[in-house]
Every structure is written in C-alpha cells, then in structure tokens.
Amino acid sequence: MAEPIPCEQTREVTVEVGVYDPVRGLARTWPQDYSLSFDVTPHGDVVIRGDKAGLRGLATQLLALAESDVPPRFHFRIDDFMLELDRGSMPVRIEQRD
Template identity: 80%
Template sequence: MAEPIPVESTREVVVAVPVYDAVHGLSRTWPQNYRLNFDVTPHGEVVIRGDKAGLRGLAVQLLALAEPDVPDRYHHRIDDFMLEVDRGSSPVRIEQAG
C-alpha cells in the first residue's frame, strides 16, 4: 500500500449514521432528492457519479458499515430496483470485510 500523502488542511464533518440492529440490520437512510449512479467503463474503471447529496448519502452508507458493531461480511446491495440510484445504474455491493 502506498504511503499517504500529507494533507495540508482538513475539515471536520459531523455525520449521523444508522445503528446496526441484530434483527433489522442497518437502516438504509438516504437524503431526499439526490442523484447517484455507478458505471464501469470499457477499460474496467468504476465511475461513481452523484450530486453532493448523493455522494453524502453514499458516505453515510460506507461509514455505517465501518462501525464496530456491524458483523463481518455484512453488506448492502445498491441498485436501481430499490430506487436508491438512478435508473440504469450498475448494481453495487458494498461489504464490511472484517
């Protein structure tokens, strides 16, 4: 893994993330009126495209999966069937690897 590049300045952001529940899992909270799309280029590059609300919503999902009480291998499948991303978006599975 490459050495991290020093950051000249940072911004602290406070975010509320869903709490894991053994019966119900993680709640899928998304902002209202957002845009989010996943695509794969012909060269295999994954493109995540979203407006600010959509990118923040995705960040909340990732942060929730990273919480210590979430079991290993817990995952979310994000696809247009559940209307969580724009129609025609490639489906994505985000998983806590443990």
C-alpha cells in the same frame, strides 16, 4: 498499502449514520432528493456519478458500514430497483472485510 499523503488542510464534518440491528440489519437513510449512479467503462474503470447530496449519502452508508457494532463480512446491495440509485445504474454490493 501505500503510505498516506499528508494533508495540509482538513475539515471536520459531523454525520449521523444508520445503526446496525442484528434482526433488521443496517439502517440506511438517504437524503430527500439526490442523484447517484455506478457504471463501468469499457476499460474496466468504475465510475461513481452523483450530485453533492448523492455523494454524501453514499459516504454516510460507507461510514455506517465501518462502525464497530457491524459484524465482519456484513454487506448490502444498492440498486435502482429499490430506488436508491438512478434508473439504469449498475447495482453495487458493498461489504465489510474482516
């Protein structure tokens, strides 16, 4: 893994994330109105497109997945079928590695 590039300026952000439950899985909450989609270019680049609310919503899902009470290899899928992504977006599986 590459060495982190020092950041001269940072901003502290407070975020509430979903809680993991062994029976129900990871609680996933999204903003009221947002736009978010995933696509792959012909060259194989993954493109994430979203407005500010959509990108923050995705960041919240990723932070929740990274919490210590979420078991290793836990995963979830986001797609347009469940109305979490814009219509026509590629579905995405997000998983935690050991």
